[in-house]
Amino acid sequence: MSDNGQGESEAKWPRAVRLLEANADSLRSRILAQCILREMSPRRFHAEYGGGTLPKIRQAFELLVQYGWLELTRTEGEGGEPEQVERFYVGTEFPVFDHGTLDELPDATQALVAGVVVEVLHSRSREALKAGTMSRSRDRHLTCTPVELDEQGWNELISRVDSVFHWLLEEFDAAKQRIAESGEEPIPVTVGLLAFESPPRPVKPR
Amino acid sequence: MKDRRHVLDVPYTLRLAKLLADELRIKIVTELNLREMSPKSFYDQFGGGSISRVSRAFDLLIEYGWLRLTRTETGGRRRGAVEHFYVANHPAVFYDETWAPLPMSMKQMISGGIFEEFAGRVRAAMEADTIDARDDRHFSWVPLLLDQEGWDNAIARVDALFHWLFEEQEEANLRMAESGEEPIPMTVGLAAFESPKDTEKQP
Numbered sequence: 001m002s003d004n005g006q007g008e009s010e011a012k013w014p015r016a017v018r019l020l021e022a023n024a025d026s027l028r029s030r031i032l033a034q035c036i037l038r039e040m041s042p043r044r045f046h047a048e049y050g051g052g053t054l055p056k057i058r059q060a061f062e063l064l065v066q067y068g069w070l071e072l073t074r075t076e077g078e079g080g081e082p083e084q085v086e087r088f089y090v091g092t093e094f095p096v097f098d099h100g101t102l103d104e105l106p107d108a109t110q111a112l113v114a115g116v117v118v119e120v121l122h123s124r125s126r127e128a129l130k131a132g133t134m135s136r137s138r139d140r141h142l143t144c145t146p147v148e149l150d151e152q153g154w155n156e157l158i159s160r161v162d163s164v165f166h167w168l169l170e171e172f173d174a175a176k177q178r179i180a181e182s183g184e185e186p187i188p189v190t191v192g193l194l195a196f197e198s199p200p201r202p203v204k205p206r
Numbered sequence: 207m208k209d210r211r212h213v214l215d216v217p218y219t220l221r222l223a224k225l226l227a228d229e230l231r232i233k234i235v236t237e238l239n240l241r242e243m244s245p246k247s248f249y250d251q252f253g254g255g256s257i258s259r260v261s262r263a264f265d266l267l268i269e270y271g272w273l274r275l276t277r278t279e280t281g282g283r284r285r286g287a288v289e290h291f292y293v294a295n296h297p298a299v300f301y302d303e304t305w306a307p308l309p310m311s312m313k314q315m316i317s318g319g320i321f322e323e324f325a326g327r328v329r330a331a332m333e334a335d336t337i338d339a340r341d342d343r344h345f346s347w348v349p350l351l352l353d354q355e356g357w358d359n360a361i362a363r364v365d366a367l368f369h370w371l372f373e374e375q376e377e378a379n380l381r382m383a384e385s386g387e388e389p390i391p392m393t394v395g396l397a398a399f400e401s402p403k404d405t406e407k408q409p
Contacts, residue, residue, distance in 0.1 A: 033349040094348055110338035117345045118328050121397055122321040124347075129314050131402030139361040140305075140399040142317055143368055144324045145297065148240050148389035153378035154340075157394070160370065161344045164363050168348060175356035184353045187400055191360065192347035194395040198327060199334035 016104035018067045022095040023116045027051045028060050029095075030120075032069050036091035037188075039073055043086055061089065068092060094169060114196060121192040128190070146198065161195050219304050221270045226298075230254050230263050235272050238294040240375060242276050246289060264292065271295060297372060327393045336391075349401065357400075364398045 013021075023029055030049065034040050042058040051057055064070040070089040077084040105113070125142070128134040149157060168191055179186050225231050234248060243251075245261040254260040267273045273292040280288050300308075300316070308316075331337035352360060371394060382389055 037349060037351050096346060114328050114337055114345045115332065117347050118321070118325050118395075121347050121395075122325065124349075124401060125317055125321060125397065125399060128399050128401050129310070129317055132310075133400040133402050134313065134317065139357075139365075141361060141364045141368065141396055142320050142399065143297075143299070143394075143396050144320050144327065145368070145371055145394045145396075146236060146240065146327075147371055147375050147378075147392050147394060149374065149378040149392060150382050150385070150387045150389065152381065153374050154390050154392065155342075156374060157371070157392070158342045158344060160367055161394075164367055165344070165346050165348075167363060168350065168360060171356050171359055172348075172350045172352065175350075175352040178355065179351070179353050182353070186351040186353065187357050188402070189350045189352050189357060189360065190347065190397065190399055190401045191350060191364070192395065192397040194324075194328075194345050194393070196328075196331055196343040196345070196393060197336040197339050198331050198391040198393045199336050200391060 013067060014104060018069070019095050020105065020109060020113070021063060021067045022069050023113055025060075025116075027057075028064060029116070031057070031060055032064055032091050032095060035064075035070055035089050036094060039088045039090050041076075041086045041088045044088075061087075065089065069095065096165070114194065117192065117194060121190070124190045133188075157195060161193050165193055216270060218301070221272065222298060222300070222304060224266065224270045225272060228263065230260070231267055231272075232298070234260075234263055234267060235294050235298055238273060238292055239297050239372065241379065242291045242293050244289045244291045247291075268292070272298075299368075324393075324395050327395075331393070347397075361398055364396050368396055 021028070022032055030051065031040070031045060034045060034049070042054065042061045045051065045061075046054045046057045051060075061070060065072070069092055071092050073088050073090050075088070076086045125134065134140055147153075147157075175186070178184070225235060233252065233254070237243060237248065237252065245264045246257060248254065248264075249257045249260045254263070264273060268275070272294060274295055275290055276293050277291050278288050279291070280286070305313070328337065337343070350356075350360070378389070381387070
C-alpha cells in the first residue's frame with residue numbers, strides 16, 4: 001500500500017465521504033472503473049477516453065488518490081521535465097455502496113448517488129449502442145421493472161440483488177485468472193443493479 | 207428457466223410489435239404483471255382516454271396472448287353487467303432472436319426509452335423522498351472484464367434475478383391477500399451489456 005493508500009484514507013475519511021467523492025461526477029467514476037480494469041495514467045486516460053482537459057483529468061486522479069481509490073504503481077520519465085513525468089495508478093476497490101454506508105449519508109446525498117448511477121449507466125449504454133456492442137449476437141439484459149412486494153418480498157429481493165452484485169466481483173476475479181491462463185480476449189462488460197422504493201401509484205391522469 | 211413466450215401460435219416478434227405499437231398497451235401489461243385488473247379498474251386508476259379505448263386495448267392484448275382472464279364479477283354497482291378481471295401472462299422482454307434483427311435506430315429508441323423510464327422513476331422517487339425511505343436499497347454499477355464463460359454466467363444470473371421478480375410478485379400477492387399487508391411499490395433496474403473496448407472520446 002502506498003502512502004496515499006486506502007488504509008490511511010479509510011482512517012482519515014469516513015467511507016461514505018470517500019464513496020461520495022468517487023461518485024460525485026461521471027469522470028471520476030469512469031477513471032476509477034478503468035483503473036480497476038488496468039493500470040492507467042492521467043495522460044493515457046485522456047488520450048484514450050477524453051473527459052476534458054489534461055489538467056482536469058489530473059485533478060480527478062489526484063482527488064481519487066487522496067480518497068484512497070487509486071494507488072500509485074509506477075512512474076515513468078522521472079528526472080526529465082516535470083510535465084513529462086507520467087504516473088500510473090490502479091484502482092484499489094469497487095466503490096460499492098452497501099446498506100450501512102448509505103445510511104451514513106444525508107438523505108439528499110443518498111438520492112444524488114442514485115441519480116449518478118443511472119446517469120453513468122445511461123452514458124455507457126449510449127456508448128455501447130453507438131459502438132454496436134449492444135447489438136451483437138451476445139446476450140444482453142436491460143430492464144426497468146415496477147413491482148409491489150410485501151416486507152418479506154422486499155427483504156428477499158434486496159438480499160438477492162446484493163448477492164448477485166458480490167458474485168459479480170468474484171466472477172470478475174475468477175475470469176481474470178482464466179483469461180491469464182487461456183489468453184482469451186476479454187469482453188468489457190457493464191453491469192448495473194438498482195432496487196429502490198417508488199412513490200405510491202399515481203392517481204388517474206388527465 | 208420456464209419460457210413463457212409461447213402462449214399462442216403467433217410469432218413472439220409479432221406479439222411484441224402489437225404491444226409496443228401503443229403506450230397504453232405497454233402500461234396495461236406492466237400493471238397487470240403486478241396485479242389483477244379489469245378494464246374498468248385500470249381506467250379508474252390510470253385513465254387511458256376513455257373506458258372504451260381501454261377495453262379495446264385489453265381485447266387486443268388478450269388476442270395476442272399478453273393477458274388472461276382470471277375471474278368475472280357481477281352485482282353491486284355493475285347493474286347487471288359482468289366485470290372481467292385479467293392478469294398478464296408474462297413481461298414484455300426482448301430475447302436474443304427478437305432483439306438481434308431490429309434496426310439500430312429501433313434498438314437505440316428502445317434502450318433509450320428504458321433508461322428514460324428508469325431516470326423518470328429515480329426522479330419521482332427522489333421528489334417523493336421514497337428513494338431513501340428504507341434502510342436497505344441497492345444502487346451499483348461495475349465495469350468488468352470477463353471471458354465468455356464469465357459473461358454467460360453473468361447474464362444467466364441477471365436473467366434469473368429478473369424472472370424471479372415475477373415469481374416473487376405472485377407469491378407476495380398471495381401473502382398480502384392473506385395478511386392484508388400494504389404493498390411496497392418498488393423499481394428494479396437491471397442492466398448487463400457489452401461495452402466498447404475503446405470508449406469514444408468525450409469532450
